[in-house]
Amino acid sequence: MIDASSPTRPTALVVEDNVTVGQLVKFVVEREGLDVTLASDGRTAQQLIESIAVPAIVILDVMLPFIDGFQLIGIIRERVQWKHCPIIMLTAKSQEKDIVRALDAGANDYMMKPFLPEELRARIRRLVKIPA
Known part of the structure; x- marks a missing residue:
């Protein structure tokens, strides 16, 4: 775990339209x-991508109002500063074509809902290089 007393803790951008799921992921x-x-929603996420410092990781749903998660991957990967930011897709979309589409677009990982919290933590640690 990263030291919580650090003056500049790393951040994560979580994009999730379901309030309950969003709070759980948070x-x-x-x-x-x-x-x-x-x-x-996707529109708010796009505004944040254009205005905040690059986070340590992005966790994206696919089915979002205004701009979907697939489009957001493209928006993220087009920005030079964000190009290498790890992205985990966390979504109810479980078809192979959706998984392949997300990974081909630039997502680093793909998890399906319902998800196991400890599995999500392990995947975050792997991508952000946080010791177990």
């Missing part, structure tokens, strides 16, 4: 020592 991510910026 809780899980915070347990890994990251501060969380939460967006509830």
Whole structure:
């Protein structure tokens, strides 16, 4: 876990339109020592991508209002500063074509809902290089 007393804790951008799921993901991510910026739709996420510092990781739903998660991957990967930011897709879309589409677009990992919180933590640690 990252030292919570650090003056500049790493951040995560979580994009999830379901309030309950968003709060659960926020809780899980915070347990890994990251501060969380939460967006509830694709438009808000795009505005954040254009205005905030690059986070340590992005966790994206696919089915979002205004701009979907697939489009957001493209927006993220087009920005030079964000190009190497790890992205985990966390979605109810479980078809192979959706998984392949996300990975081909530039996502680093793909998890399906319902998800196991400890599995999400492990995947975050792997991508952000947080010791277990």
